[in-house]
Amino acid sequence: MITRGEMWQAEILRVLNRSHAPVTAYEVLETLRETHGKVAPTTIYRAPSSLADCGRVHRVESLNAFTAYQCDRHQHTSILSICEECGSVEESVAPELLDEISGLVGRSGFSPMRHVIEVHGMCGSCSMRKLQA
Amino acid sequence: MITRGEMWQAEILRVLNRSHAPVTAYEVLETLRETHGKVAPTTIYRAPSSLADCGRVHRVESLNAFTAYQCDRHQHTSILSICEECGSVEESVAPELLDEISGLVGRSGFSPMRHVIEVHGMCGSCSMRKLQA
DNA sequence: TAACACGTGTTACTATATAACATTTATCGA
DNA sequence: TCGATAAATGTTATATAGTAACACGTGTTA
Numbered sequence: 001m002i003t004r005g006e007m008w009q010a011e012i013l014r015v016l017n018r019s020h021a022p023v024t025a026y027e028v029l030e031t032l033r034e035t036h037g038k039v040a041p042t043t044i045y046r047a048p049s050s051l052a053d054c055g056r057v058h059r060v061e062s063l064n065a066f067t068a069y070q071c072d073r074h075q076h077t078s079i080l081s082i083c084e085e086c087g088s089v090e091e092s093v094a095p096e097l098l099d100e101i102s103g104l105v106g107r108s109g110f111s112p113m114r115h116v117i118e119v120h121g122m123c124g125s126c127s128m129r130k131l132q133a
Numbered sequence: 134m135i136t137r138g139e140m141w142q143a144e145i146l147r148v149l150n151r152s153h154a155p156v157t158a159y160e161v162l163e164t165l166r167e168t169h170g171k172v173a174p175t176t177i178y179r180a181p182s183s184l185a186d187c188g189r190v191h192r193v194e195s196l197n198a199f200t201a202y203q204c205d206r207h208q209h210t211s212i213l214s215i216c217e218e219c220g221s222v223e224e225s226v227a228p229e230l231l232d233e234i235s236g237l238v239g240r241s242g243f244s245p246m247r248h249v250i251e252v253h254g255m256c257g258s259c260s261m262r263k264l265q266a
Numbered sequence: 267t268a269a270c271a272c273g274t275g276t277t278a279c280t281a282t283a284t285a286a287c288a289t290t291t292a293t294c295g296a
Numbered sequence: 297t298c299g300a301t302a303a304a305t306g307t308t309a310t311a312t313a314g315t316a317a318c319a320c321g322t323g324t325t326a
Contacts, residue, residue, distance in 0.1 A: 003274090004274060004275090024312080024313080025313070025314080026311095026313070038276090040275065040277080041313080041314070042274090042275075042276080042277095042314090042316095043274080043275075043276095046274085061194045061249070061251070062194040062249045064197075064282090064312085064313065079234060079237065079238060081238040081243045083243070090238070090241060092238055094233075094234075097230070097233055097234060100227075101212060101227075101250065102252070104212065104225050104227055104230065105212060105214040105223070105225055105252050105254075108214075108256070108257055109256065109258075109260060110214045110216070110223065110254055110255070110256050110257060112214070112252045112253070112254040113217070113253050113254040113255070114252070114253040115251075116194070116195045116249065116250070116253070117234070117249070117250050118194070118248075118249040119234060119235070119238050119245045120245070120246050120248075120249070121243055121245040121246040121247070122243070122244045122246070123242065124242020124243060125242075127242060128242075136291090136292095136304075137305060137306090138304070138305070157281080158281095158283080159282070171307090172306095174282085174283070175283090175284075175285095175306075175307080175308095176305080178282095179304095179305085197281085197282065197283090197313090
């Protein structure tokens with residue numbers, strides 16, 4: 001049986017997948033209001049949180065926004081590269097880098113639970129375009 | 134000559150240094166209102182931004198808050214470990230790790246400008262305390 | 267079917283951040 | 297020195313982000 005909560009998760013995933021750039025909760029909200037009438041922020045926030053918990057979407061902390069996983073295999077911590085020119089986000093996976101970071105901060109006894117690794121800059125296509133112009 | 138802007142920067146640095154945990158802009162605001170009467174959010178936001186630009190404070194993206202650099206030598210990208218138990222933040226510096234990350238995301242032509250690396254977890258002291266209890 | 271647990275909806279609010287414009291202060295040429 | 301101009305700072309209002317608290321309904325279980 002499909003619960004209403006699962007229905008919202010599916011709707012929101014669809015909105016996130018339509019955009020290759022991260023989408024803020026309120027942008028999702030506006031989109032869903034076009035098709036569903038009145039929708040409350042709470043509805044929107046609950047779903048991505050649970051989706052993030054089960055590894056289907058990323059929360060992009062430095063943008064206060066969400067983005068769907070590009071690839072099913074990536075359902076663990078990713079390094080996100082965020083183009084400040086076009087807004088696109090790429091995922092990279094590097095467990096060994098995460099381990100190095102954990103090792104580094106672990107020297108003082110710190111136990112990592114969640115890694116936030118976001119790199120801002122300019123993507124390849126935008127760099128190209130800039131050079132040509 | 135000391136401009137008003139520099140005065141605010143100094144005030145705000147003082148507030149940040151009094152706390153070993155990150156402080157939100159609005160907490161700074163409240164503190165400064167106690168001593169300076171009416172202060173507008175804009176005033177508070179301008180100063181940490183310029184302080185962040187010149188490497189005196191970190192903006193902690195995953196907390197929407199600011200924290201002063203613990204050590205003058207760290208005036209470049211740091212890895213922040215954030216204790217979710219006591220709120221304390223530690224800095225680690227590892228240029229070679231940043232280079233590895235840059236190399237990784239650079240494979241697709243991405244040019245990094247700013248690294249956000251924040252690790253959430255539990256600090257050594259809190260782990261100790263938990264074990265004893 | 268009463269009583270409860272739990273998921274979802276609704277309202278209202280708090281927190282975070284910035285845009286737009288007003289005012290003050292600094293700078294510079296006449 | 298004085299006015300014109302540019303730059304920094306102050307002020308107001310508002311946009312954006314996020315959550316708490318409670319209401320409501322639905323599906324259990326006894």
